[in-house]
Amino acid sequence: MDSQKLENLLNLALNASMQEREKSLDLDVGYDAETNVWELIVKYNGDLARLNNPIIGVEELIAGYAIVTIPQSLIQSLVELEEIEYVEMPKRLFFHLQQGKEASCILPVTVREPYLTGRDTLVAVIDSGIDYERMDFRRADGSSRIAYLWDQALQPDESRGFYPPEGFLTGVEFNNMQINEALAESSPEERFRMLPSIDTSGHGTSVAAIAAGNGLSSDGRYVGVAPESELIIVKLGVPQQLSFPRTTELMRALTYVVQKSVELAKPISINLSFGNTYGAHDGTSLIERFMDNVSEIGRSVICVGSGNEGAAGGHTAGIVSGETRVELAVAPYERALNVQLWKEYADIFRITLISPGGEQQIVETARTGTIRLRMEQTEVLIYIGEPSPYSINQEIYFDFLPQQTYINSGVWTFMLQPVKIVTGNFYFYLPSSVVLNSATRFYSPTPEITFTIPSTSQKVITVGAYSSIYDAYADFSGRGILLENSLEAGVASGWVKPDIVAPGVDISISNGMGGTQFVTGTSFATPFVTGSAALMMEWGIVRGNDPYLYGEKVKAYLRRGARPLRGEAIYPNPRVGYGALCLSQSLPL
Template sequence: MYNYSASYGDRYEHKKAQSNLNGFRQSNERFKQFYLNPDYETYIIEYTGDILKAFESISYAAITVTGPVFALVALPKGELNTLLQDIPQIIYVEGSFPFSLSPYKVVNTNDYYNFMDGTNSALNGEGIVVGIIDTGIDYLNPRFMTRDGNTRIISIWDQTLQQGTSPKSIAYGTEFSKEDIDLAIKAKNTGKNPYDIVAHRPENEHGTAMAGIIGGRRLSDKDFFTSAAPNCEFAVVKLKKAKESTLEQTGVDKEGVDVYESADIRMALLYLSELQAKTNKPMVIYTPFGSNVGGHDGGGPIERYVDSLTQRRGLEAVENTGEEALANTHTSGMFSSTGEERIIEVSVDPRQKNLYVSIWMRRPDRVSMGINPPIGNGTGRIPSIFKEGEEVRIQIGESIATIKYYVSFINGDQYVGILIRNAYSGIWKITVYGDYIVNGRFDAWLFQRDLLYEDTRFLINDPFITLRLPSTATSMLTASYFDSETKTPVPIAGRGFTRDGRIKPDVCVGGTNILTTGLNGADIVISGAGAAGAIICGAVALIMQWGLVLGNDKNLFTSKIRTYLITSVTEMEGITYPNPQSGYGMLSFKKLFETLDVL
């Protein structure tokens, strides 16, 4: 029996948050119909006052509250401005943006890196729940079972299945309990179909591989398999694919790529946070996906949502930096004075139908834009004098450019969103006019590389500030990765720091040639950012076991966990730390166990 329990303050805050959510439960079915409708758009909002009462008279939109100031709304295309006029309690609105899975590749080798440094510690993750938001898990894999054949998965929420019972506080998907999964395992062992009981199947091996690194179990004493927390439990969310309306709204048009969306990710975070409070067990959530959409400064809704959830003791979140450093999806520039002009050049692949560019300035700087296509006439200067968030549409030959100017209500920074539909192939030039310059720096991002065709890129690449959201959240524990054999950074790994100058990544870890498990129980060796984040997630699970479950640090919050990680790194001679590629250094599990005094 372990002695972790939430403090009175933790329980009070959860109870208060739950009371704010109770009002929307009776309208779950309506929200489900609206939200899953492919012709309806989804928006993330922040609000003040009694938002549920404000929506009582609205028939064309549905809402679900995800926190004291956050909610999701679903409504028909083209009705957003009407909603904003009808509901003045909405103070901020953002579309549901595209996310993609953390990259990794399967390596054809029998040699793999033992990231546990050959250590033998009493820490094994027991008493800790690892939440994984991904493509699902192979729950029939014995590496996720106890020695007696029972599952270590306490819950699966499959967003793609709509015929079963949804979680109580969430409108869609199907939830499976530990008891359901154990019954399915017994059915398989007796020759019956387990999927008649638990219909969940992983979309691919991604989620299973991440879970294997974090907490896969050895099957015998002769088994060479290694994971960080082999006795942990799992709570799994399988994300559904982004709706067609979301892809259309954001301009994502690349074929053959899996795209997910921020609205579903927020609901997954809500589900896991509520499950953590319900079970009263410490939980670390791994979020192996990312997006380039946002200011990379921790100020976006999904980043602040992560921060709000992890204020509660016993709930942490881990992310990796992605692999955008050499992807030509980030560029930057400097003004020296007001009145200057700078040009951003973007190559558009012939297969690319749409182009999205976001440009960010630091307050109090203000800029305006002009757009010049590869052929024909440009727009000239488009002044930023119209209403905040109002969009301007301009015909450029056969292309249509939509430009929106914003000022962040979090930090006052200006940002500009440019979406060019039916974009000509070739070199587009975006002129940035320095209307008022004090700081001078600007940053621009395209979508993450896997959502773009090969030749869609900035002509000038800036490899820094290429860590993907939500790794930039203040409370997110963030990992980059290095080559396991050479102990040097991998050039493609996403780099910090954040746009507002915070040190990210926190640490790095060997992320090449990592042994894990795939579908149907097969062992595989993988390399990539996703593997590195999974290793750090396992390390955080061990710190939480040591501190909260075993009682060595009852006052364990994110800042302390970050400190334990940082004090457990090795530094390469001649390299200055912290740095944007490896943070404070390379995590050593041996040093971590020495720090925690468990060897």
């Protein structure tokens, strides 16, 4: 089936065979092959309650968004409903893995007047979970500072008192009383029986320790930025073994934490240290627009890492004026690969795909829909898309699938020839470098516009990384684009990304066993800003200095107080935005 109410990738997935979906990196995300059921993101108007039945599940979120679980055979009927405006499939999310308080000017406002600690604020960490037993997340009396912990990966069990949060269908929610009851048990086995939530990767625990840990360094100072804030933790659900969380889990989590903030009547700073590369990077996808809506609920700030794709070679861009060749090196043993080509719909290119062995196939772009090509030992599944109601951009999506075990390695060439050119701008993206061989990359990569989604949402604070040792930009950090260059570069949205950068190279944190470990990546730059936002809201809202210090106002203050970095002459710029986090200069003390 093909419908303009469905995003291009979902149209292609529904047109693909079961075998093609299984081989693809993206076409099976949100699909359960055993039940033939999809989990979909829906933008709607009116009321979807009438759809809720034993066959179709509806979780209404906020601002006209919902997650619908529906058999594939009923999707056609779903999109025919007048209430349904647009539907997308979920996308996988990848954590951004690759001494900061002093460099970020946090100590001047925490160790002396006004002695900010994050008291009566909330810090939400939506990640891989938390080691709730760690002393970093407890008060002096040993009780937990975690107000709520929602583990989306656990199964509800009424006999054990395990229930999902009100209004949600998945996972198990634990409140502060339940967490303290588990901590009171002397036996690790009994604690686990009462609260079986584990951070198996340690990623979420590390992020939480930077943003809000209250462990002490050797000189007696707190290691975390907002050590007296309360925590709301969401462990993102992982739908399948060896898989990654999805954007649907993120949308549930964001709805949950902002609702808790309103319920508790406390300002909240939310940390997201993950993303993906799928999309036009212009803020127009449902997840990006959803996050802009979430940011307007209550008194909140959302901080998102810009990703680690800056030097990964997974993006290239240019202008088609004559024949243009884009070469992609595919390493041996790649089981699957996809390539997104984004361009303005007004431009028309003739595309010729050339395989490593020299075989050439013309990709007919005059009509939208699915195309299948067989080139050497690789099947190429192509979808020629149309603009969505929210974007002027057109996507041409290439999914490379092996006929046997691996796709053909070597140089794949996309030859672009102008037919009708207005701007001629084009943008190619590969999947996240986390799932590819490091040698799979474009021969002439473009480092600009390499931030990951959802850091592209307009109203979030997008955080890049720099090295506090060299006081210089870290080249892995996802880059954005300058406001004054946005039209020239063909980007319709005119905002600067990233907003600021924070320390993200060799950050020393506790390992929970009396030692330290070093972590690198925008994952760990982001919580410096998250914790700083909590301190700013404590100063403004909790202490009554500025009851409107949340949302875009926090971003504006952080931009204004940012300090310059070595090697950066013009601000804002695509690498570091307005500069490096400097909290003491961002507060109007």
